[in-house]
Amino acid sequence: MKEASRIAKRTVFIGGLVLSVAYVLPFVLVFLNAFKPKYDILENPLAWPKTITMDNFTQALQKMDFYRSLTNSVIITVFSVTGLIIFSSMLAYYLARNKNKFTHTTFLILVASMIVPFQALMIPFMSIFAQFVAINNRAALIFFYQGFGIALSTFLYHGFISKIPMDLDEAAAMDGASDMTIFWKIMFPMLRPVTATVAIVNALWIWNDFLLPRLVLTRETQTLPLSTYLFYGQYSTEYGQAMAGLLLAVLPIIVFYLILQKQFISGISQGAVK
Amino acid sequence: MHHGSQLKRFLLFALIPLAIFAAVLIYPFIQGLYLTFTNWDGFAHTKYVGFANYAKSLKDPEFWSTLRFTLKYVLVSLVAINAVAFGLALLVTAKLKSSNLFRTFFFVPNLIGGVVLGVIWQFIFNTALVSIAGKMGWSLFESSWLGDTNTAFWALIIVTVWQSSGYMMIIYITGLISIEQDVLEAARVDGASAARTLWTIKMPLMAQAFTISLFLTLRGGFMAYDVNVALTGGGPFRTTELISMHIFQDAFAFGNFGTGQSKAVLMFIMVATAALIQVTVSKRVEARA
Numbered sequence: 001m002k003e004a005s006r007i008a009k010r011t012v013f014i015g016g017l018v019l020s021v022a023y024v025l026p027f028v029l030v031f032l033n034a035f036k037p038k039y040d041i042l043e044n045p046l047a048w049p050k051t052i053t054m055d056n057f058t059q060a061l062q063k064m065d066f067y068r069s070l071t072n073s074v075i076i077t078v079f080s081v082t083g084l085i086i087f088s089s090m091l092a093y094y095l096a097r098n099k100n101k102f103t104h105t106t107f108l109i110l111v112a113s114m115i116v117p118f119q120a121l122m123i124p125f126m127s128i129f130a131q132f133v134a135i136n137n138r139a140a141l142i143f144f145y146q147g148f149g150i151a152l153s154t155f156l157y158h159g160f161i162s163k164i165p166m167d168l169d170e171a172a173a174m175d176g177a178s179d180m181t182i183f184w185k186i187m188f189p190m191l192r193p194v195t196a197t198v199a200i201v202n203a204l205w206i207w208n209d210f211l212l213p214r215l216v217l218t219r220e221t222q223t224l225p226l227s228t229y230l231f232y233g234q235y236s237t238e239y240g241q242a243m244a245g246l247l248l249a250v251l252p253i254i255v256f257y258l259i260l261q262k263q264f265i266s267g268i269s270q271g272a273v274k
Numbered sequence: 275m276h277h278g279s280q281l282k283r284f285l286l287f288a289l290i291p292l293a294i295f296a297a298v299l300i301y302p303f304i305q306g307l308y309l310t311f312t313n314w315d316g317f318a319h320t321k322y323v324g325f326a327n328y329a330k331s332l333k334d335p336e337f338w339s340t341l342r343f344t345l346k347y348v349l350v351s352l353v354a355i356n357a358v359a360f361g362l363a364l365l366v367t368a369k370l371k372s373s374n375l376f377r378t379f380f381f382v383p384n385l386i387g388g389v390v391l392g393v394i395w396q397f398i399f400n401t402a403l404v405s406i407a408g409k410m411g412w413s414l415f416e417s418s419w420l421g422d423t424n425t426a427f428w429a430l431i432i433v434t435v436w437q438s439s440g441y442m443m444i445i446y447i448t449g450l451i452s453i454e455q456d457v458l459e460a461a462r463v464d465g466a467s468a469a470r471t472l473w474t475i476k477m478p479l480m481a482q483a484f485t486i487s488l489f490l491t492l493r494g495g496f497m498a499y500d501v502n503v504a505l506t507g508g509g510p511f512r513t514t515e516l517i518s519m520h521i522f523q524d525a526f527a528f529g530n531f532g533t534g535q536s537k538a539v540l541m542f543i544m545v546a547t548a549a550l551i552q553v554t555v556s557k558r559v560e561a562r563a
Contacts, residue, residue: 009368009370012365012368012370013370013372015365016365016366016370016372016373016376017372019362019365019376019380020375020376020379020380023379023380023382023383023436023440024379024382026383026391026394026395026398026436027382027394029394029397029398029402030394030397041401042401042405043405044405044406044409045401045402045405045406046402046406087290087291087294088291090286090287090288090291091287091288091291091292093287094283094284094287094288095288098280098283098284106288106292109300110295113295113299113300115493115545115546115549116299116303116542117493117496117497117518117541117542117545118497119497119499119517119518119521119522119538119541119542120303120306120538120539120541120542121299121302121303121306121538122522122538123306123316123521123525123531123534123535123538124302124305124306124309124535125298125302125306127316127317128301128302128305143294143298144298146291146294146295146298147294147295147297147298147299148298148299150291150294150295151295151299154291179279179282179283179286179287180286183287204385207387208385208386208387208388208389208390209387210387210388210389210499210500210503211499211500211522215526225387225389225390225500228389228390228393229389229390229393229503229504232393232396232504236396236397239397239401242393242397243397246390246393246394246397249390250386250390253385253386254382254385254386257381257382257385258378261378264381264385265377265381265444268381268441268444269444269445269447269448
């Protein structure tokens with residue numbers, strides 16, 4: 001019996017190991033080839049680099065305008081996520097604490113809207129907002145993300161706030177605290193676990209988003225996914241440079257993930273299961 | 275709570291987010307629906323045309339082949355992602371010392387956007403595999419999988435499963451660990467086999483995880499765009515365009531705003547109907563479990 005379970009465990013372990021390798025192999029491939037000259041890649045993409053060259057990185061950094069794209073990605077993600085946290089927590093608080101027909105309907109519309117694919121409105125969307133986009137496309141994009149992200153974020157906050165007893169805000173109101181003070185001083189600090197979830201779920205989405213930025217942004221304001229796509233399209237036969245570019249593109253988020261792994265996993269599972 | 279403060283609260287807490295939501299989502303959605311019944315050319319419209327745009331869309335043979343390709347993609351990816359994700363979840367919850375490490379690895383592809391993943395796999399299929407196959411004499415990868423509609427389909431599936439299974443795995447893990455230990459202990463005492471416990475106890479008790487994961491993969495399948503664009507670019511000869519890319523091309527590459535938007539509305543109806551059916555069926559199964 002014991003022997004059998006040990007063999008079973010070992011089989012599971014080997015299975016896990018093989019699968020883990022399969023899941024990471026594409027990234028390893030990118031990593032290995034990013035340091036090779038072009039002809040070494042064609043000769044054997046799986047081999048360890050014989051001669052290590054940093055030239056690929058110098059080229060990729062410059063051609064994909066890496067620092068500018070990274071800055072754009074950071075600015076757009078940080079402002080969008082901060083805005084979403086503020087707006088959706090406040091809206092959710094309002095909807096959860098004022099139960100009437102209006103708030104009930106609003107909540108239902110928000111939930112139902114989550115099924116609408118962006119593709120179903122992107123065509124009129126671009127003509128409606130053409131002027132706004134022309135004035136400041138980064139600001140426009142951040143504004144759009146508020147609209148597209150508010151439903152899920154409000155939904156997540158709403159579920160959590162509904163479980164917090166009303167006595168708490170009522171007691172504070174008795175003491176003469178204003179609605180704003182009650183929310184920001186008492187309620188918001190209690191929402192920290194949801195805030196983490198909302199931040200992670202939205203940051204991943206916005207950081208990696210492609211379709212909307214593709215429609216809205218220009219060369220000067222492009223984010224990392226856009227510049228990676230354009231760069232690869234132009235230089236895909238310069239394998240070494242392409243791989244260096246891809247490595248640069250995936251690095252920021254992987255580093256972030258390895259540091260905040262626990263928060264990521266719990267954030268994702270909370271965000272999905274609700 | 276008197277009326278004045280009620281209004282003030284609404285203005286303070288809800289007005290701005292709801293206004294943005296209406297402007298960004300509700301208004302373009304309704305406007306988009308309305309425009310499909312006009313002769314809109316992307317800038318202006320002068321008259322109503324009834325269902326002409328829809329009729330034209332439905333007569334477009336490329337739209338039908340896109341639809342067939344999309345449905346096949348949705349079905350195959352749905353089954354494959356969930357089977358793999360559930361398997362990974364079982365593996366990770368098998369109480370090994372390395373479980374956490376495995377989980378970390380399986381989740382990594384999910385962090386990266388579809389465009390970057392698509393491009394990485396384009397290199398793998400077009401360059402790396404072809405070069406290795408040439409040396410090893412593997413006929414399977416001799417020419418790029420992306421050059422042929424049928425193999426390109428499977429390339430799309432492989433990348434999609436690789437990308438999404440880690441996310442769905444997390445949902446299944448949450449489901450698996452929410453099952454109470456006493457129930458499993460009782461089954462073990464009764465001498466139930468591992469397979470039987472899985473089938474008759476674990477899976478029914480975590481039915482909700484299946485509902486959620488199936489819903490997300492269904493929706494994700496219909497909306498897939500990034501991997502499609504970056505991996506196959508719709509090629510060869512627009513035969514691997516999923517519906518999302520087809521709509522994008524129709525409107526923004528060929529300037530057919532009327533048919534593009536009516537196809538988008540049809541897509542919305544399909545997604546909504548499929549999701550509604552799936553959730554209703556899943557809930558019924560959940561209730562029986």
